[in-house]
Amino acid sequence: MKKSYLLTAVLAVFALASAFIPQVAQAAQQVIAFVGADNLAMFSMLGTTLAANLPRAFELGERNHLPVIASDIIYEGAAVGLVAATGHARPLTAVDRFAGFAIAQADNSAGAAAAINVEVGECGLIELTVTGVVITDVGQPVYATDDNTFTMLPVGGAFVGFIKRFVSTGVAVVDFDADCYRDPWAAFTVRESVAAPLTLDIEDNGKAFFVTADAGVITLPAVATPVNCAIVNAGAFGTVLVSVSPNANDKIRGPNLAGTNDKDLLNTKATAKRGDFVTLAVGDADGGLVASMRGTWATEA
Numbered sequence: 001m002k003k004s005y006l007l008t009a010v011l012a013v014f015a016l017a018s019a020f021i022p023q024v025a026q027a028a029q030q031v032i033a034f035v036g037a038d039n040l041a042m043f044s045m046l047g048t049t050l051a052a053n054l055p056r057a058f059e060l061g062e063r064n065h066l067p068v069i070a071s072d073i074i075y076e077g078a079a080v081g082l083v084a085a086t087g088h089a090r091p092l093t094a095v096d097r098f099a100g101f102a103i104a105q106a107d108n109s110a111g112a113a114a115a116i117n118v119e120v121g122e123c124g125l126i127e128l129t130v131t132g133v134v135i136t137d138v139g140q141p142v143y144a145t146d147d148n149t150f151t152m153l154p155v156g157g158a159f160v161g162f163i164k165r166f167v168s169t170g171v172a173v174v175d176f177d178a179d180c181y182r183d184p185w186a187a188f189t190v191r192e193s194v195a196a197p198l199t200l201d202i203e204d205n206g207k208a209f210f211v212t213a214d215a216g217v218i219t220l221p222a223v224a225t226p227v228n229c230a231i232v233n234a235g236a237f238g239t240v241l242v243s244v245s246p247n248a249n250d251k252i253r254g255p256n257l258a259g260t261n262d263k264d265l266l267n268t269k270a271t272a273k274r275g276d277f278v279t280l281a282v283g284d285a286d287g288g289l290v291a292s293m294r295g296t297w298a299t300e301a
Contacts, residue, residue, distance in 0.1 A: 062123050066099060067114035074106040074118045078147035081158060089118050091147035098144065098158045100178045101126060123177035125164055130174070135166040136237035140274055141184055142174050150174075152274065153234055155193045155210055159183035184275075188230055194218065200227050210234035211242045217264070222247040226282040233267050233276040233295065241269035243300075244278065246287050253283065254290025257299055261287075264300040271296045 066089035081096025100120030130150045143157030161176030188208035195213040208230040244265040251259030276295025283289040
């Protein structure tokens, strides 16, 4: 007999006996108080365990078959996205969840939604043209703004995977896994690229700023206007100096950074890597704090 059936039977006998024997009734109340009525109730749902073999359908490999949206074509090699509102597959757009790459064309131009499926490769290695990729970008995340446009910038794109190998200028092998890999910047749903000096305000809380131009300066408001955000170097190795500038009466402090009033926090250009960052948090009357950081950062001399 299954353990769940045996336990259910014991409980049933216990309940029947308690109806006629006061001592058993009292003991039952103590058991319920100790174990909890909700936990005991769960045992009544345990009678569905298998009593015989049940063959199931298993899928092997790294392929998936997804229903296609109405009136569209997904071409072989296209990045495939899932429509959030319906779950249907389509040629990827920037707002979609990446689902893999189309193994073969799926022509649903004359069909209703889900009339056909598209076969996708969900994981693997693929050679792609990636805007801005250089030889020092191995391990960096890759994003797609449509089904055939790939970039290193995490702004306005869907996360695809990571650079596995540099091939040539603008070409790389990308390691992708639609089920398991996650965007390293997923915690920041509001992202902006910064190519010119920018002064932050209260509405910039919770954002991630990706600095793409050399000598990019991001100025913080006075400490009375707190800003919690991430500031990220989005340039290739050694090409972009990022400066985080406090208010004249404030300083920026953090790990091994005592801070000095009106002195910038600098991501040293000579060793700056794509993806170096600081996350800023509310400090005290002296200025903001660095909650976390990656790369070489120093206070301006």
